[in-house]
Amino acid sequence: MMRKLPPLNSLRSFDAIARNGSISKAALELKVSSSAVSQQVSILEDWMGVKFLKRTSNKTSLTREGVEFANEINSVFDTLEKNIFHTQKKVNHNEIKLSIIPSLATRWLINRLPIYSALYPDYSVMVEASFDLVDFTKKELTIAIRSGAGSYSGCQSEKLFDEYITPVCSPEYWKKNKTSLVEIGACSLLADHTFGKDETNLNWTSWIAREGIIPSTKIQPIQFYTDSNLTIQACINGEGFMLGRSILINEELRKGGLIEPFKEKQVSDWPYYIVYHSINDPLRGALRSFIEWLKREAAKTPGIVR
Template sequence: MVRHLPPLNPLRVFEAVARHKNLTLAAKELHVTQSAVSRQIATLETYVGTPLIMRESRGVTLTRAGQRYAEEIIPAFDKLAEATGKVMEKNVQSVLRVRTYTTFTAKWLIPHLMHFRQRYPDIEVLITNAVPTVDFDRDGVDIAIQYGEGDWPGTQSDLLFRDELEPVCSPQFLAAHPESQHDPAALLKGPLLCSHYRRSDWDDWLSFADLETVAKKAERMSFSTSVLTWQAAMDGLGLAVGQIPLLKSELESGLLVRPFARPQYRDRGHYLVRPSLQRHSRKVTAFRNWILQEVRDPEENLV
């Protein structure tokens, strides 16, 4: 069966004219000129092969064919508007899809997320973890937390915190090397615990601290994630490079210590990233406002 679909832009214009019975009001609603409305109506009349409106001094009236046509299409446009509104409402109010890294999720986001749930109980947060740079068209997420310099094309980004690197270990590992109390560099004989996705951290910090030579012959043990690397450090297997903003709880509780007290601050950091052209929905705005406040003062976000 052949579907006789008219050109949709002229149809949209006719629907507005049929409701208002006035070209000027229709043009104002559609944000176009009155002459543009007239041209679109003429295009539709040519397509259907019959006049649809009659121009009068006080506005327009519909022809008999135009009246029958309007009675069919106005409810159809109402249904389209209703369906679109439902989709937009669901998108705005239901699930916030956040993409980030496993390490950030485990060490920062999950410990803080209860504050967001207390403030916005109607917003469900769905977290996915992945390492590659987010592609909002491909990945189907609303917002992302990424590590880098904040300059990803087609996005807006807010800095959460800069990268702060420093070696950490367990108190037990430190106690097993009493000579380190006078010379922390003694700990660099190893093992040095490394994360697969942060392989350069040790070399960067050693260069920063001018200790490459001391650690040149140290054994290195590699783990697939920073979470596992830091767990190995807490279990006393060796010395790891910590991302200090992600280890606040472990450092405050004494599970990890900072024997060198020589942090390295880098230009890279963790950013909240969102599409440049994204509609500013309530859920995205709420999460952005919350997390920016949370990195400054978590206590202010408590209900």
């Protein structure tokens, strides 16, 4: 039996007007002209025999029937959107689409991915390096790895690992600028603005204060970076001291490109978390295997807090 429904485009146009409050804003959302949106609503009104819009020379508003119908349509579209998203997420269990911060991708994940591919040859991984928080309802992503507080709305999060924070520099810089933590403010300090906020121990002033140290010179970084990869490279180049995150600098410490001149270390205020949409709980397929693999790799990573 054929469904007795008005044209879908007319419903979409009406819903867009109701949500945006105007025909022009609805047209922008739908990427069509205002006249096209208005015409679609007229088609809907004719089909249903009900007036939904009050049209004046300078304003368009909903009638009482329009408000009631808008609420019903909005609820239907919300349900449809959720069901579509749920179906999309269930379709392909063999593909992982990962969003990860660039520095962790470069300095931790990339060299380990071949291990996963060898263990699970039927599963594929697509990596997107990004700092942005992920809206899983709008992006075709399966999982994210982030550094932060670990609470993300609508998502499940599991701690991947903690790490240490300590000042580091190149061996060459240390030879020329041997100093104490009390006097480190007189040296060149590099600031990594990739992570954290001023009150976390990823900030020079906060880190020094938590050691109970009163510096002889004001703590004032001279270079600022928005990518940890850049901060690390500048430090390797002998530009000054940086607050090194043990996971990210472990390889450079092993190679000798960086050294830890001081014994003082602090556990980072911003651990790394695995994040995925709650709709994927319980875990299954490739996502389950990938998260279990991430945890195994994390457990044997040098530089983690044990």
